Amino acid sequence: MRKMAVAQSLFAPTTLAQAIQRLGFVQADPIRAPARAQDLTLRHRVTGYQAGDLEANYVALGVEEDFFVNYGFVTPELYALMHPRVVTSARSAMVEKLGPAVLDFIRERGAVHPREVDAHFAHGSTTNAWGGQSSLSTHLLDSMQYRGILRVAGRERGIRLYALPKIACEREDIRNADATLDQMIDVLLNKYAPLPQKSLCPLLARLHHATPQWRDRLSAAVARVAAQAAQTTIDGATWFLPKGAQIPNEVDDEVRLLTPFDPVVWDRTRFEMLWGWAYRFEAYTPAAKRKLGYYALPMLWRDQVIGWANVSAQARGLSVQTGYASGAAPKDKKFRSAFNLECERMAEFLKLPGKT
Numbered sequence: 241m242r243k244m245a246v247a248q249s250l251f252a253p254t255t256l257a258q259a260i261q262r263l264g265f266v267q268a269d270p271i272r273a274p275a276r277a278q279d280l281t282l283r284h285r286v287t288g289y290q291a292g293d294l295e296a297n298y299v300a301l302g303v304e305e306d307f308f309v310n311y312g313f314v315t316p317e318l319y320a321l322m323h324p325r326v327v328t329s330a331r332s333a334m335v336e337k338l339g340p341a342v343l344d345f346i347r348e349r350g351a352v353h354p355r356e357v358d359a360h361f362a363h364g365s366t367t368n369a370w371g372g373q374s375s376l377s378t379h380l381l382d383s384m385q386y387r388g389i390l391r392v393a394g395r396e397r398g399i400r401l402y403a404l405p406k407i408a409c410e411r412e413d414i415r416n417a418d419a420t421l422d423q424m425i426d427v428l429l430n431k432y433a434p435l436p437q438k439s440l441c442p443l444l445a446r447l448h449h450a451t452p453q454w455r456d457r458l459s460a461a462v463a464r465v466a467a468q469a470a471q472t473t474i475d476g477a478t479w480f481l482p483k484g485a486q487i488p489n490e491v492d493d494e495v496r497l498l499t500p501f502d503p504v505v506w507d508r509t510r511f512e513m514l515w516g517w518a519y520r521f522e523a524y525t526p527a528a529k530r531k532l533g534y535y536a537l538p539m540l541w542r543d544q545v546i547g548w549a550n551v552s553a554q555a556r557g558l559s560v561q562t563g564y565a566s567g568a569a570p571k572d573k574k575f576r577s578a579f580n581l582e583c584e585r586m587a588e589f590l591k592l593p594g595k596t
Contacts, residue, residue: 280499326453
């Protein structure tokens with residue numbers, strides 16, 4: 241099962257467009273330690289990938305930023321499955337009241353920065369999810385994007401630029417909801433399976449972000465997966481398998497430093513079942529309570545996640561600090577060679593000198 245989990249996700253490196261198409265979506269995260277999650281995910285799956293390539297090629301790729309089961313970059317096909325969304329929330333009144341004028345403003349100007357919208361309309365501020373104050377224009381644009389009224393056309397120094405949508409989506413009232421949900425579930429199974437049964441329901445429940453109007457249909461969708469998907473039982477636990485998945489006879493003698501959001505390690509329940517120890521993402525843990533580090537990268541050696549590394553870009557080159565679940569690094573000489581090679585790849589990805 242470990243071999244299948246690694247081989248299913250870490251396919252042979254290909255082009256950026258083909259890798260995104262195969263993954264279906266790539267989770268994004270703003271923390272850069274040593275690079276953003278989307279870049280750390282793609283570097284293992286795209287030939288010659290360097291940090292920032294996704295953002296630099298965003299327009300040419302034709303992908304979309306959107307919320308699926310988490311926020312990230314999705315294919316046009318997946319985007320079309322999720323829209324139009326029917327949303328009822330506290331922000332709905334705000335969108336109905338202020339949205340039409342903003343839509344006309346963007347229609348006249350093309351892609352706009354939130355700063356332009358705020359300067360023109362002077363919407364003021366609002367209380368954000370953390371209890372602080374932030375721009376009402378930013379909240380409005382975010383809500384309009386979520387509803388498919390606007391799209392992210394690109395970024396300027398990390399800030400989203402908003403424009404009119406370019407993908408025509410089928411009307412919600414004539415769409416087969418169950419068939420659409422099944423297609424989205426296929427994307428999830430392709431990306432995250434093999435999945436233990438106790439991970440399946442929580443993952444599929446997150447589809448309420450993608451299609452909030454079909455929340456009440458998710459239980460039936462889970463039941464369809466349980467009845468139809470390929471599955472096997474190991475040590476009393478049922479596992480759901482991706483379509484056409486095969487177990488490789490051998491695994492590569494490679495070390496890979498993965499982002500905490502990489503599909504191989506994203507599901508923490510599966511992580512503990514496959515590798516026998518608990519990995520925790522500690523970026524939001526107080527420094528004094530961290531055990532692994534601010535942004536510890538799980539370390540995959542062959543088909544085993546054996547530890548973690550904290551990586552940072554220094555003026556002299558790449559700094560790498562490691563820790564191991566067993567308390568010590570493997571004594572295998574092949575491991576040391578593979579680890580050094582992975583550090584060289586990381587430095588090249590970050591456009592840095594070698595490891596310090």
